[in-house]
Amino acid sequence: MARWEPNAAERLARAALDLFAERGYEDTTVIDIAQRAGLGKTTFFRHFQDKREVLFGGTETDDLLITAIATAPAEASPLDAVSRALEAAGQAIFTPARREFVIRRQAVISANPELQEREALKDGRITAAMAEALGHRGVAEVEARVAAQLGALASRIALERWSQADSDEDFGAIARQALTEMRAIRAR
Amino acid sequence: MARWEPNAAERLARAALDLFAERGYEDTTVIDIAQRAGLGKTTFFRHFQDKREVLFGGTETDDLLITAIATAPAEASPLDAVSRALEAAGQAIFTPARREFVIRRQAVISANPELQEREALKDGRITAAMAEALGHRGVAEVEARVAAQLGALASRIALERWSQADSDEDFGAIARQALTEMRAIRAR
Numbered sequence: 196m197a198r199w200e201p202n203a204a205e206r207l208a209r210a211a212l213d214l215f216a217e218r219g220y221e222d223t224t225v226i227d228i229a230q231r232a233g234l235g236k237t238t239f240f241r242h243f244q245d246k247r248e249v250l251f252g253g254t255e256t257d258d259l260l261i262t263a264i265a266t267a268p269a270e271a272s273p274l275d276a277v278s279r280a281l282e283a284a285g286q287a288i289f290t291p292a293r294r295e296f297v298i299r300r301q302a303v304i305s306a307n308p309e310l311q312e313r314e315a316l317k318d319g320r321i322t323a324a325m326a327e328a329l330g331h332r333g334v335a336e337v338e339a340r341v342a343a344q345l346g347a348l349a350s351r352i353a354l355e356r357w358s359q360a361d362s363d364e365d366f367g368a369i370a371r372q373a374l375t376e377m378r379a380i381r382a383r
Numbered sequence: 384m385a386r387w388e389p390n391a392a393e394r395l396a397r398a399a400l401d402l403f404a405e406r407g408y409e410d411t412t413v414i415d416i417a418q419r420a421g422l423g424k425t426t427f428f429r430h431f432q433d434k435r436e437v438l439f440g441g442t443e444t445d446d447l448l449i450t451a452i453a454t455a456p457a458e459a460s461p462l463d464a465v466s467r468a469l470e471a472a473g474q475a476i477f478t479p480a481r482r483e484f485v486i487r488r489q490a491v492i493s494a495n496p497e498l499q500e501r502e503a504l505k506d507g508r509i510t511a512a513m514a515e516a517l518g519h520r521g522v523a524e525v526e527a528r529v530a531a532q533l534g535a536l537a538s539r540i541a542l543e544r545w546s547q548a549d550s551d552e553d554f555g556a557i558a559r560q561a562l563t564e565m566r567a568i569r570a571r
């Protein structure tokens with residue numbers, strides 16, 4: 196098996212995380228981050244618009260979720276399509292190999308109001324993008340927004356549980372379980 | 384009927400809104416805002432921690448929603464309690480007298496990424512506070528989070544519709560209607 200070689204964006208994110216933990220978010224510059232990653236400032240700005248953005252990985256997550264929703268079988272319900280999106284996130288983002296990184300990243304975000312704001316904005320945009328992708332499947336507006344919002348909540352709950360669970364638990368399975376619990380509430 | 388006399392926080396918010404529209408958010412300082420409102424910088428910081436915060440009115444909205452949830456009848460379902468919270472918001476915040484202000488405020492926020500971030504963070508915190516208030520009513524965690532999230536979405540949809548509707552339409556009634564549509568989807 197080939198050694199896992201992180202790409203530039205991931206190397207910059209990991210370097211940023213180390214530096215934020217070592218000297219604090221405020222006292223870390225973009226140049227510090229690029230240097231620690233063994234890259235130049237220009238490379239940093241090719242990937243991220245500013246320092247805050249380094250922990251939010253560009254638009255890759257959006258693309259992943261939207262593609263999963265778009266390619267779900269025609270007969271899949273809105274929540275089933277959303278479930279597929281969360282499973283795709285489990286396969287690409289919330290993997291066992293990235294688990295420690297994800298947990299450290301969440302801890303840094305939780306400790307910093309500026310990062311919390313950026314995360315809240317990102318979450319809102321991803322939710323809106325999922326609703327739009329459901330709309331392209333012919334789902335009516337309010338129903339699409341409800342499904343996307345429940346998907347976003349299932350993702351948050353799954354992330355909390357996955358971070359606390361044994362390291363070999365599958366994020367996709369935990370997310371499916373959270374959505375099943377939500378459906379049970381809705382059925383009442 | 385007594386003339387409606389805005390308080391210091393509201394005067395500061397209105398002055399900020401005028402200035403953001405006139406010269407842009409970036410080129411407006413806290414001192415500019417306080418001066419325009421006929422108040423001092425100290426008064427500004429007694430009400431708001433920074434310039435961004437001036438459009439987000441402290442914790443009054445949170446208190447209003449949480450009180451409405453806490454005082455809903457014991458037999459009210461989680462969504463009924465949330466519906467009461469939105470009606471309370473309609474009576475205190477999204478009133479006919481404040482409609483123009485609310486619409487201008489949303490336009491300024493939509494045009495500014497920093498304000499969008501703060502709004503996203505506030506929305507997330509209010510949603511979490513509503514879920515917590517439902518928890519105090521004995522609602523289980525996942526169900527409380529689902530109801531709060533659906534309430535937040537109903538509030539956003541209602542705000543969009545209320546902003547576009549005739550000026551005498553009641554926000555609370557529009558929010559109730561949005562929640563009814565959501566229940567109909569859930570019942571399917």
